[in-house]
Amino acid sequence: MSTSPATVESNQVKIEDAGPARKKITVTVSADAVKARLETGFGALKNETALPGFRKGRAPRELLQRRFGDALLKETRDQIHSEAYGQAIEANKLQPVGNPEMTPECRDVALEVGKPFIFSIEVEVAPEFTLPNTDGIEVKRPIFEIKDEHVDLEIRRQGYRFGNATRITGPFQPLDRMLCEVKAFKNADAEPFFTNDRALVVVPDTADEGKGQLLGLLVEDLGPRVEGKKVGDAITVETTGPEQHEREDLRGAKIRVELIVKDADRIEPLNDQGLAEKLSLDTVDNLKGQVRLALERQRDSEQKSAEREQVYTFLAEAVDFPLPEKMSQAQSTRNVEMARMDLLQRGVDPNDVETKLAEIRGESDANTRRRLKLFFILARLAEEMKIDVTEAELNGRIAGIAMQRGTRPDQLRNEIDKAGKLGELAHSIREHKTADRILEKAKFIDVPAEEWNEQQNKEVAAKRTSSKSAASGDKPAKTSKAKK
Template sequence: MADETNNVTTEDDVTPETPEAPETATATEEPEAEESALQQTVSVKDSGPACKELTIEVSEESIANRIEESYDQLATDATIPGFRRGYAPRKLIERRFGSSVKDDVRARLISESYSKAIEDEGLDVIGEPDVKNFDEIELPETGTLSYVVEVEVSPAVDVPAFDTFEVEEEAFEVTDEDVAKEIDSMADRYGDMASIGDGEVQEKDFVQAHVNIYAGKDAGDDAEEIGHHHGVYILVNGEKADYKGHVAGIVVEELGKKLAGKKVTDEVRVSMTGPESHEDDKIKGQDITIVIKIEDIQRVKPVDMDKLTTMLGVESEDDLKTRIKEDLQQRREREQQSKKHDQLREQLLEKIDFELPEKIAGRQIARNLQNQAMQFAYQGMKEDEIEAKLADIRSENEEQARKDLRLFFILDRIAKDNEIEVTPEEINGRIYMMAMMRQTRPEKLRQQMQQSGEIESLYMNIREQKTLDKILEGAKVKTK
């Protein structure tokens, strides 16, 4: 019987490294071999609202081709002691790298076949694919590679003709009274904040406080503490804002009334139910008690007209009034456009119905909050007003969140059908406008937005507005 060890190739049995042949003038690099086309079969079936299940089967020939291509590349690139690059025997390469080659080919085939299947089937995938039992998928010695992947896709949306939409707009005029109110507001904004000592809290004051949040209704200080915040500033709102206040991102009803008349060292206790959308499970939908311990009361002393005109770089009070009137005119126009957009949003939801994919709701809610923040900033709201609005939005119920998600898909479909895109110039222009409203440098604001990931939200916000403007071009508009 022949000795089986005679058929085993070892490193000592193979041809050792030989001197390299000298280069000649005619030597040229061989072009890289093109990757062979992937052969596969795909079956698609519905697996839920806006969800597809794909069964992908890669042919045995494609598997063999990818393995061969990997070994060919290794034969060229692999460095093995005792052998010149490109001259190591194939069997040695297979023995050394076989396991990693199979893992690499398996991952590549899944990635390539998935991408090809999505493209061939024309699926508009959203979110990440869910490859079933990914860790159990193995590259077969013979036969095909088969696996199942589930994906969420953009739902089918049928958009009616734009002339079926009808919106109303209100005629408006910027009055001298409007200008005077804006000047008073600016005088407060540029005024100096000062502690009032032993005075009592009034509307528009800022209360600096230490805030504790306890679990339970009418909880005492011995209850479980689920949150505490030092140096919190609370704006005391009046009737215009329904006396609502915002404490640690939580909307507190009639907080302005509860704080009015209080002094430093006084304590205000509020028993309430935490908002359903709060990120902390101990607060979300739970009975809580918020304890506000007043540490300081600060009030704004408005600047006088001379100082205000100097700070704003205008020559006189009349120039300031003219400038403010122009700004208010532009702001009202944007507000009017925003109201027409709101009417369109309502009608789009009424006219278009479809089922939503379930898994992306949470991600979309977060994007919606950023989008709303961009919209409020564009309307000229100050940062504290934006935070207050976002706190209100967090209190909305799940039904509203689903409406927002449906609206996103509707507008996305219309934008794609009408090839609506956003240019870099439009993004830069919006950043410039927001920077002017916030009284900061555009380049500084852009840097902040890039660091916080808000540029994408700004892009989507502009795209949505352009899409709604496109609908308005064909809609019926009535002035009342």
């Protein structure tokens, strides 16, 4: 256990290791300093207090002590806690990443005149580690050509997106949209933890092999449970809360969702000419040209994402250090929000974002800790590389997302700001810029997209096998693939 004493003004400070990336700060405030602080407090109290029978500033000290002594002692103690902690952090150049916690034996320690005041605080701090050399790392670049069949598939998808909804009663088939009364229960609870009178549930597409998103959870057999049903039917869906869900009480819980279908729509997709006119492109040739350009931009974005992911893998494997335990537990929520920003920046259809987030919630604990490790490594690299995010870059990224979503940039910025997510977006941009700086000096190897995807599938299968052999039951993290 390492210790490092430091004197801050009249306080004696000792810093000790208290666990992974956790420090115990013990502060000793001298008896003279305690006395001086109390005298200052009583002086201010006397000058500001008016008691019956005494003019302001004339009340006897004994009377003030009887009436306000305990409160003054507590207030002074809290002030010393706060000031001494801040001074210790600054003097020892610590970087707290969590809230300070008073050690149990010190929580009720009171100030006593004539005695030194000793207390201890524990806090999680940024871990210490040595950065690896990132020059010339090898990066595979998946190469993929946009062909006519890809354009046709995207036009079909957009035809459904902008198609006309027709009210139906059933039986339901893939891509039908149901509005349901929903009640969700966990374990054996009699009361639901979530209710909604008009929750949207989409019947999974055939290509999804029955998997679908329900209330932010990825349900493996949603398709078979809802296909063939009709308006008025009661449907029960059972699943297990992922171990990395933002809500701790849902992690590993048995979840039962009861649905009553109130209404349903079936989308009649627009034909190619109808879609061209809907998008003000006049002709099918213009539509195909615009779709091809959009697919090429998305391909380039996915390619860059795959390159960055290889940088992240290199960094995660090149450095090892203990992680703050409590911050690790809170990382699940941050993973979801960072992923939301990343998906939107990459041009993923907003309708698909929640399904992908449901997959991320099911990631393994090992992948959650990997993401936290990268958070610290990339932050250190960005600091050393002097990488910042300007307001223009932030607004530019928001404008790009707004264009993909078909909304105004100022409206989207207000939404992100109200949700308190501007910081997350700026951090995401900073991490991307840091990875891109490393990629500037990387050695690239071009590989066909088919070969790249085959490699990624093998890695996912290996993780799945490893996870099962460890009897962890966690779902492996989804790996970036080249666009198909």
